[in-house]
Amino acid sequence: MRIAMIGTGYVGLVSGVCFSDFGHQVVCIDRDGEKIARLDRGEVPIYEPGLEALMRKNIAAGRLTFSTDLAAGMKDAEAVFISVGTPARRGDGHADLSYVYAAAEAIAAQIDDYLVVITKSTVPVGTNREVARRIRAARPEADFDVVSNPEFLREGAAIEDFMRPDRIVVGLESDRARAVIAEVYRPLFLRETPIIQTGLESAEMIKYAANAFLATKITFINEIADLCEKVGADVQSVARGIGLDRRIGPKFLHAGPGYGGSCFPKDTLALVETARAHDSPVRIVSTVVEANEARKRAMAGKIIAAAGGSVAGKRIAVLGVTFKPNTDDMREAPSLVIVPALREAGAEIVLCDPQGRKEGEALLGEASWAGGPYEAAESADILVLITEWNEFRALDFGRIRAAMKGDLIVDLRNVYLPAEVRAAGFSYVSIGRS
Ligand code: NAD
Ligand code: UGA
16 A cells, blocks of 8 residues: 655654554655654654664665655555644634644645545544545545544554554545555454444544543542542552452553643643533533643642742752653643742752653753753752653662752652652652552
8 A cells, every 4th residue: 555644743653654564655744844854864753662663674675755745745645644733722722723624735636546535633523524625625526535543542652552552443434445444454454453433523532532531530540649648548559449440440540740741631622622612511521621730730839848838949850851751742741830830939950851851951941951860869859750751760769868968759650669768768758648
């Protein structure tokens, strides 16, 4: 199959690389010339474990190329994916669909033979029908179908998620499109990956409902964690105790500083707006959005309270700034709220993150950066863990204690054992563990 991938970001690049690894001929297209130039040199512009090696393998095999030229990239393509960004629109929270529609209109101009246009970007209900309408308006004679194929990969585990998904969701309305999709995903069909075939609207809704449900699960355990602290319970025991019930499941029950990332925050907001537009409120999701925003702000208060009510003049070492480990993505990261609030409260900040510095330097303002956790701890009054990178899990607490001036550790991800940290002479505060 000849596949064109429009938008070569976290989703487009991973999908393009994986499709080429399936044996397809893939051109990844992006309007960002610098990104394409780097990819042409074999460099991956994002941090995603395993991606560079797989990409180089498929470039070498002649199955994967990159281009800024949409017309050239789409030549002879049988399937074209739209995987451009759909960020929250400034001001109203609706998904900004301008990139999707721009891509659709650019595709319309290039249709020769029958083409399947597949939307992988996360788009609100009705968007795929509008994509089809716009292509039809631009090229009334064109032979094409539009398919909704939302993506469920997670950053940091993207290749594994793409290669071994829990399911594939496709919204489509023609047998010809179904045949093309079957070919595109053949290796996964052969592995008996469950395929959910629906109409366009249901496929679009599945993506938002899935993300909103996961965001709700996290927010639920976060609020239970706060209550655990007040009543003398341990949220990790509670999460295990409820997670073993197969109707609930153990995943996404890790209490923390609030969810971040490029998707949960914007997708929950967009779902609330879709619901508002259809006069069919999703009250639970609205509350999740509100609770999560409040939680990120509350984390700075928690640190200040642990420090005895003030961090003015205190040196705080922050471990982890990305929204989760194994990515360099800083979008909606809790650190973007917590770090400025601590600085505003008078603290001096030292930051440390295995991959977050490049993005984080511009976003996190005045702070110094340390090369590792021990360097960050040097002369610090307080050590705060925000993102649970593996590099921060197995710390030598004796060494940290010797480096630090103060003795307070605030662990917003519950990665340390309270007894061990306290035995090393620290005062230790975590989430939902009284
Ligand atoms: P991203 O911002 O990393 O990448 C988008 C890319 O599209 C950019 O490189 C941009 O230059 C390019 N682009 C925009 N308009 C273009 C055009 N007209 N022609 C060519 N290129 C264009 O975004 P992302 O994180 O990959 O997300 C893409 C979509 O996938 C979003 O809708 C998102 O919600 C969804 N999604 C993301 C993830 C994730 O983990 N990041 C997972 C599942 C779904
Ligand atoms: C999430 C979904 O998991 C993917 O299925 C989906 O495709 C993607 O959004 C998307 O639509 O873009 P991602 O944002 O990469 O993936 O990362 P997650 O692992 O879901 O984490 C999201 C946030 O929730 C992070 O800030 C993480 O720290 C937080 N989280 C996650 C918790 O606080 N507790 C948990 O138990 C799990």
